[in-house]
Amino acid sequence: MTKARTRVGPSGAASTPGTLPLTLDVDALIDDPSTRIIVCCGSGGVGKTTTSAALGLRAAERGRKVVVLTIDPARRLAQAMGIEALDNTPRPVADVDHAAGGTLDAMMLDMKRTFDEVVESQASPEKAKQILENPFYIALSSSFAGTQEYMAMEKLGQIHAQSGEDGTYDLIVVDTPPSRSALDFLDAPERLSSFLDGRFIRLMLAPARGPARLMTAGLGIITNALTRILGGQVLGDLQTFVAALDTVFGGFRQRAQKTYALLQHEGTAFLVVAAPEPDALREAAYFVERLSEDRMPLAGLIVNRASPAPSGDLSADESMTAAERLRREDPTSLTAGLLRLHADQMRMVEREARLRGRFATTHPQVATAVVPALAGDVHDLAGLRRVGLLLAGGRTQNNA
Amino acid sequence: MSEKRTGDWPQVRLHVVTGKGGTGKSTVAAALALALATRGKNVLLCEVEGRQGIARMFDVDPLPPEERRLTTGLPAEDGTPGVVHALHIDPESALLEYLSLYYKLGRAGRALDRFGVIEFATTIAPGVRDVLLTGKLFEAVERNSRNKGAIHYDAVVLDAPPTGRIVQFLNVSNELAGLAKVGPIKAQSDTMMTLFRSPRTAVHLVTVLEEMPVQETSDGIAELRAVHLPVGGVVVNLIRPQDLAADDLADARSGSIDRDRVTADLTVAGMRHERAIVDGLLAEARDHAERRALEDSQRTLVADLGVPTYELPRLPQGVDLGALYELAASLREQGMA
Structure with a gap:
């Protein structure tokens, strides 16, 4: 590998061993009793859900009282964890090893239900009913970009507050939704409250009354335009919705701020999850920067699905030359096939090392754990345990 | 058109x-x-x-x-x-x-x-x-x-x-x-x-x-x-990559590739052929064969979807x-x- 490294292009020169990334010590993180919340974030398809579940299981089997809050697990993984039913309540996971005194609960987030619960807790039953039945609310609570993120954070806040009281859990692991934009979950609370605080809403609430008179000229154009585009019925529904929501809005804003503060607290650890691909690492870099801008405690980077480094030091070029020589003699040569596979693997490994090196050069302070790709999908506790071991830097047998 | x-x-x-x-x-x-x-x-x-x-x-x-x-x-x-x-x-x-x-x-x-x-x-x-x-x-x-x-x-x-x-x-x-x-x-x-x-x-x-x-x-x-x-x-x-024939893949999975043959081939090709290198190649082959088998089972599922399929490397x-x-x-x- 060292030999291969020296042959990379000019951009690779900066990533020579001088800037080897710090190693992320996952066990130290999950064993530390002051770690109370772990948030796994990253772009879609990088294995966030599996990583969260594996971390939760490992922490539980090392003695922590853990709850894993997940968004959209693969069906078989959900089954294995006993959380296929969406009931918004953490359920104990079967077959966890309790020898070290830990426990593991898991739940799958029901976004709409969480939203409903917030409304119900903030408004009088009558008002709540009015809101819950409004078409705008129904659409907002189930498909507003950012609602899922906001609700994940809301649920985190709830579980955190509850376990602060009764001590059910001492570690909460959160899997964030595969957001359209990476940090929707940080921005969503702010966006929701600035929306509720916005001029448009105030406009809807007080059409042409009192001091708003000044705006009346503009207002006529607007209501006119909206009616032309949306139709009068939509505007009516919207006004009802906004008026109803206004009564619970103070509560929303307060909760959003509290959750945000909770995330900044030192008991929280953010783990950015990525795959060794340019897009995923670019997103990861963006995440790292945003988290530090928002003064969120970043614990490190996890690079999943890394190509396993081949043993031996045959370079890709050496192998390809030999493979071609053998193919000339025997077009079906098995050994030539083996050498070509080896070359392919070496090139993947080199490319991934280059990509990680580039990340490490620009973000030298970020501790990193590299998890080799498993041959199959993970859909049982044994698989999660194996991933947990790999996360912690342990070695498992190939394809075990 | x-x-x-x-x-x-x-x-x-x-x-x-x-x-x-x-x-x-x-x-x-x-x-x-x-x-x-x-x-x-x-x-x-x-x-x-x-x-x-x-x-x-x-x-x-x-x-x-x-x-x-x-x-x-x-x-x-x-x-x-x-x-x-x-x-x-x-x-x-x-x-x-x-x-x-x-x-x-x-x-x-x-x-x-x-x-x-x-x-x-x-x-x-x-x-x-x-x-x-x-x-x-x-x-x-x-x-x-x-x-x-x-x-x-x-x-x-x-x-x-x-x-x-x-x-x-x-x-x-x-x-x-x-x-x-x-x-x-x-x-x-x-x-x-x-x-x-x-x-x-x-x-x-x-x-x-x-x-x-x-x-x-x-x-x-x-x-x-x-x-x-x-x-x-x-x-x-x-x-x-599809560099191994079907029967070679089967051998690779069961670990029954003839290592003497591989060593001999490497020698012919003028390559180094220490034990570690051959071991490495065979281990990679086993890993690859394992993944190919998983891919093949998924490929069958894709074929069963009943829509035209295209493959990219x-x-x-x-x-x-x-x-x-x-x-x-x-x-x-x-x-x-």
Whole structure:
């Protein structure tokens, strides 16, 4: 590998061993009793859900009282964890090893239900009913970009507050939704409250009354335009919705701020999850920067699905030359096939090392754990345990 | 449409490319656009998720929210290429354009902006955002004399939202149904649905040969069919190299490859052949054979989906501009374009 490294292009020169990334010590993180919340974030398809579940299981089997809050697990993984039913309540996971005194609960987030619960807790039953039945609310609570993120954070806040009281859990692991934009979950609370605080809403609430008179000229154009585009019925529904929501809005804003503060607290650890691909690492870099801008405690980077480094030091070029020589003699040569596979693997490994090196050069302070790709999908506790071991830097047998 | 070779989707004007995150749907969308842009045809490649993926893949400056020439397409056998244009659709400019185009809301449009209505409509109002994005797409496909001087596209390729969101994204009238039962925006979304449900649209799904993405592809096809959106092909991306014959793979899995033969071959090829090197090669072969077996079982599932499938290789050095053309050539060879 060292030999291969020296042959990379000019951009690779900066990533020579001088800037080897710090190693992320996952066990130290999950064993530390002051770690109370772990948030796994990253772009879609990088294995966030599996990583969260594996971390939760490992922490539980090392003695922590853990709850894993997940968004959209693969069906078989959900089954294995006993959380296929969406009931918004953490359920104990079967077959966890309790020898070290830990426990593991898991739940799958029901976004709409969480939203409903917030409304119900903030408004009088009558008002709540009015809101819950409004078409705008129904659409907002189930498909507003950012609602899922906001609700994940809301649920985190709830579980955190509850376990602060009764001590059910001492570690909460959160899997964030595969957001359209990476940090929707940080921005969503702010966006929701600035929306509720916005001029448009105030406009809807007080059409042409009192001091708003000044705006009346503009207002006529607007209501006119909206009616032309949306139709009068939509505007009516919207006004009802906004008026109803206004009564619970103070509560929303307060909760959003509290959750945000909770995330900044030192008991929280953010783990950015990525795959060794340019897009995923670019997103990861963006995440790292945003988290530090928002003064969120970043614990490190996890690079999943890394190509396993081949043993031996045959370079890709050496192998390809030999493979071609053998193919000339025997077009079906098995050994030539083996050498070509080896070359392919070496090139993947080199490319991934280059990509990680580039990340490490620009973000030298970020501790990193590299998890080799498993041959199959993970859909049982044994698989999660194996991933947990790999996360912690342990070695498992190939394809075990 | 009077081409000699038209590919599997001669009627399709709008190619929607979706897929689970990490399967490479943007790469496939770009390669498909290159493959379709032949013999002087104009193809528009669109993205809607604000990621500037097109700019990065084609190594150009970030795209503005208007159409521009991107690159030359993959030439036909006779050497004549077409042109690929690119469009980064963003909801805010789509809304303002929509307002001025359909409602002549010059002044009111700006007033709406001042009062935060634009922000409301594009970030908060559910469904409206998607109607706007798809509306712009619709305009590009159905472009007519109303838009003078604009390029007429032979095909439009959309790098679409991921599989989990695609039905919600395209099924715009349904998304609006609860909100706007009547009115112009409802009429507008109904017209769009007519195009999306017609044989002139095809929704292609990109997957890799792993359990979750294949499952999601199968679920996605069922959901698309349930709402009568036309399913196109499945593109199986990131296929592992096929350097070992079937019986060699079986041997590799069971660990019964003849190591003396490998050692002898290495010697013949003038290679080093220490024990460690042979061990390494055999271990890699076992690992590879294991993964190939898993891929094959997933490939059977993909074949059972009953839609045309296309395969693209995993490129060990990643996808650069040259590689996009190679993938485009492969798609064309397989009849996708």
